[in-house]
Amino acid sequence: MALKFKLVMRKNLGEDHESIPEKVYAQMVYGDLVTFDEFAEEVADSSGVGSASVKAVLDRMNVVLVRHLQHGRRVSVGELGLFRFCFGSSGVPDEKTFSTNLIREPKVRFYPGKALRVAKSRTSFEKTALPNEEDAGGNGSDSESPDEI
Helix, strand or coil: CCEEEEEEEEECCCCCCCCCCEEEEEEECCCCCCCHHHHHHHHHHCCCCCHHHHHHHHHHHHHHHHHHHHCCCCEECCCCEEEEEECCECCCCCHHHCCHHHECCCEEEEEECHHHHHHHHCCCEEECCCHHHHHHCCCCCCCCCHHHC
16 A cells, blocks of 8 residues: 655755745655554454453553663564664753753654564555545546646
């Protein structure tokens, strides 16, 4: 299945921003949200373990993951991948003037395992027509737009 995208006009932050102030960029169009309960049910259906057990394990995994990340550890979650915190700070001229309030809020970095990396590398893309774009034609004809030619 292809990932769907739409084209949007955004401010150009590149070196040519003065001559071309805006450029067209691809933006992903997300599908429906798979809720935690739906996800747990699906995992349970294909594993022979009840959904309550799956939910309990995933909830506990989150608690343990947070604890290890807060201690500065990297956490491998098997084939799923690896999690770690990372952060940066503002710079100062010397060590004496540095304080911890210059450190930015940590971000969670996730490094996918092999199955996710392979799936990512095999992804295809499909431009989608948004509902308001389909109505813009007004006459409902099946003629091709310039994007489809």
